[in-house]
Amino acid sequence: MKNSQITIKDIAKELGISSSTVSRALKDHPNVSPETKKAVTDLAEKYNYQPNSIALSLRRSKSNTIGVIIPEIVHFFFSTVISGIEDIAYSAGYSVIVSQSNESYDREVMDTFALSKNRVDGILISMSRETTRYDHFETIHKRGLPIVFFDRVCDAINCSKVVVDDFDGAYQVTKHLIQQGYKRIAHLAGPESLILSKHRMDGYKKALKEHNMEFDESIILRGRAADNEMLAKELTTQLLNSDNPPDAMFAINDRAALGVMKAAKEKGLRIPQDFAIAGFSNWEFTAMTDPAITTVDQPGFKMGQEAAKLLIREIEADEDEIIEPETRILKTDLIIRGSSVVAV
Amino acid sequence: MKNSQITIKDIAKELGISSSTVSRALKDHPNVSPETKKAVTDLAEKYNYQPNSIALSLRRSKSNTIGVIIPEIVHFFFSTVISGIEDIAYSAGYSVIVSQSNESYDREVMDTFALSKNRVDGILISMSRETTRYDHFETIHKRGLPIVFFDRVCDAINCSKVVVDDFDGAYQVTKHLIQQGYKRIAHLAGPESLILSKHRMDGYKKALKEHNMEFDESIILRGRAADNEMLAKELTTQLLNSDNPPDAMFAINDRAALGVMKAAKEKGLRIPQDFAIAGFSNWEFTAMTDPAITTVDQPGFKMGQEAAKLLIREIEADEDEIIEPETRILKTDLIIRGSSVVAV
DNA sequence: ACCGTCACCGCAAACGTTTGCGGAATATGA
DNA sequence: TCATATTCCGCAAACGTTTGCGGTGACGGT
Incomplete structure (x- = not known):
């Protein structure tokens, strides 16, 4: 009735044998007679014995x-x-x-x-x-x-x-944007405390370099926009209103990409004709937006x-x-x- | 170096006193002299003593x-x-x-x-x-x-x-659809093994009844579509192609609602002018689709x-x-x- | 000088399990 | 018949902690 789970001691007492023997019987130790084993296992089954994992942990220090x-x-x-x-x-x-x-x-x-x-x-x-x-x-x-x-x-x-191979993922997606014909690809970067931010940035740079496009710090969005959709949207809007706006954006993650997309839509840009967007992570919702967002799947x-x-x-x-x-x-x-x- | 955390015994040994006293000293028991307490707590701090929660669990059977x-x-x-x-x-x-x-x-x-x-x-x-x-x-x-x-x-x-008040949530959302002027509101139902399916269905029925709309079994989608977006889409497509198609759909959850939306879009219906959709749960993505999906927030x-x-x-x-x-x-x-x- | 009180502390058991060791009973060998 | 294996089992310690109980020594009161 109460939370009194049956223990080895109980079985031992009922059978008039020692707990050692019960313990050994339960793990089929050779030094226990078949009769005793049967008696023990039968009783264990009857009472639905479950070893106390806490006692086990203490014993094994694990x-x-x-x-x-x-x-x-x-x-x-x-x-x-x-x-x-x-x-x-x-x-x-x-x-x-x-x-x-x-x-x-x-x-x-x-x-x-x-x-x-x-x-x-x-x-x-x-x-x-x-x-x-x-x-x-x-x-x-x-x-x-x-x-x-x-x-x-x-x-x-x-x-x-x-x-994950952040470097390569970023490289591939940036290359893809370049191959689609986009000429001025911005990047919304992640917090510098995370190495992955650097890796993705490096992958982005490599793709640019490989295609003789120059890295332009003025179209790099930094700060806390990485996981703040609203901020990502604001910063993107500013960027789009600047003198020399980008025609594509690779965002460090999908949430940021969503903010970017909202900014672009609000500005009246057609996606992807006027402005392309790519994210990173393949979050569930990226397949559900309109248009769906190009991204990099992380396993x-x-x-x-x-x-x-x-x-x-x-x-x-x-x-x-x-x-x-x-x-x-x-x-x-x-x-x-x-x-x-x-x-x- | 190894995973040898310091124990009460260790402290006791080093101080030449018993573990009982150490234990009591650590919990500020009155029967321990201030000097002993200080010695114990100092040493405990020095070695960064952390009580072994497994031993505690065993002791307290908790x-x-x-x-x-x-x-x-x-x-x-x-x-x-x-x-x-x-x-x-x-x-x-x-x-x-x-x-x-x-x-x-x-x-x-x-x-x-x-x-x-x-x-x-x-x-x-x-x-x-x-x-x-x-x-x-x-x-x-x-x-x-x-x-x-x-x-x-x-x-x-x-x-x-x-x-959550599934009944009321379903009632409210259905009522909302009715008040928006939709005349033939379908329902994509959940598995009958879950009571919440029944409650939501009942809320839906109540709203219909209250507005003198008759319950029509032929526009109720049943089966495994509740958590299967593809199936939800297929069944909806069938329904939309039937003789007397609905002009709105209340889906048991948001994932199903998404399937419904895809079917409606594919059919060329304008949402919400030609066809309205509502889901249930307020999943993250419902705010990100185009248009965003009306739903019921579950706290x-x-x-x-x-x-x-x-x-x-x-x-x-x-x-x-x-x-x-x-x-x-x-x-x-x-x-x-x-x-x-x-x-x- | 004797007793009671008080402050402080240790012993040992308990939580449930495992395991090395030793012991008793039985079986095997010569 | 006796010595030696073999089979089976129990004792006790250990994991780390808590806690009731009893014990010791110091102290004050008569």
Whole structure:
């Protein structure tokens, strides 16, 4: 009736044997007679015995739980990553506890220590946008807790990482815009605290250079517009009203791209005839706008899987065995839609 | 260096006192001299002592963890619910472990027992679409594990629930369509296994009746179209090509509404002049389509908060205290957009 | 000098499980 | 018949923490 789950002790008492024997019987240890085994397993089944995983954790000093810290669950990309993590963790016998930093550095620090206090066996992290100091990671990593970064990684910590090929993705999409005939391609950049912002910027630059187009700082939108649709819209409107406006825009992510699109529509530009738009991430809604937005697909599920695999590998490594940190780079996929080509 | 966190025993040994005293000193127990307290707390600080929560859980037979089972994390609505749950759980000192059923009954059963095995203190559930048997809930509930349902609730289990006022939301949105002058309003219904499908249908019927419009089974779309955009589109196309097509559609959710919209656009209908569309849930993308989709906002964050509060209240109730199951009904908000009115 | 009070502290059990070791009973060998 | 294996099982410690209870020493009062 109450939350009194049956324990090994109960079974032992009822059968008049010791808990040791019950424990061994349940795991089919050779040093237990078949009769005893049967008696034990029968009773265990009858009472629906479930081993107390907390006691187990204490005994083994292993919680079989991994912690995940992400900026926000409601972001489509991150929720697909979580699915990937769960997929691997679940089948390897781990529980997943997620916490979100809400893009706040302070909250991220708290989450990190909370997970450590909860004795997770390892942590998967995608940094908040605010994070520029890494002491909290350093601290728990030094303490021996395995960490794997994904997407928003931190170069200062020597551990495994999983990222997408931001450089190549940005290069491909910019090249695509160039090949479509656009002559003056602007870029809405991401926060400089994230390496991926730099990588995407570099990919953009490479494509320009390769096609003998010069990089023009005056059509680069910087600041906090990356995850603020309204701001992205405003800045784009300003840019479109300038003397020498661009005829295309590659935005660091899809949300920003949406702001860009609204600005262009409001200005009366035809998309993609007068103005082309491309984003990054392949968020769910990009297929639903009118026109649909050209973007770069990030394999979120795959990323979650890879990150979880790397982490679990490290968790389950033998004491003496040294695991070399490894960085996996996942390929992106260019998704061409109506915001950059006419007939699609 | 290794994952050897400092323990109470270590501190006790170093100070030459017993673990009992250390434990008491750390929680400012009166029976410990100020000097000892200082020595202990100083050392604890120096070594960055963190109580082992697993040992604590074992001692208290309480894990301070709550489990959440949802159909899919990637659904915008559910991810906002999780945020709400986390918000409350976090500040009450609970960890949250989420698992998704992927709309599969079998998976839901597995998840339920996995959480129970992991000794969570309580479970929050939103049922999968497939679920029609409730033995798994019954089993763990009888065992004394608190359960609270949210959104997709189960009437067969006598426990607390949190839902939105599906009936009223559907009534309001249907009434809105009627008031906009639409004469023949179709309905894309949800799976009959979910009570909310029935409630929304009833709200729809009430609005019709109130305005002397007759309920016509031939413009009710049933089946698996509710979460399948393609199917929703196909069925709508059929309906639009029938002899007496509707001039508006209230879809059970936004994804289906999107399928409806695509069908209408393909058919060449102008929205909202020739055909109006309304959805349910206020998913992120509904504001981004062209035109934006009229829908009913479900307060996901609030729902998560309420559900977590109810659960924690039950978890922390005294042994003898009897908590009466309670059903909270959250108000919805009609969001009027371009898919149902011209000038907006 | 004796007793009671008080402040402070340690012992040991408990939460549920695993596991090295030793012991008893039985079986096998010569 | 005795020595040696073999089979089966229990004891106790361990994981880290909390807590009721009892104990020690100091102190003040008579």
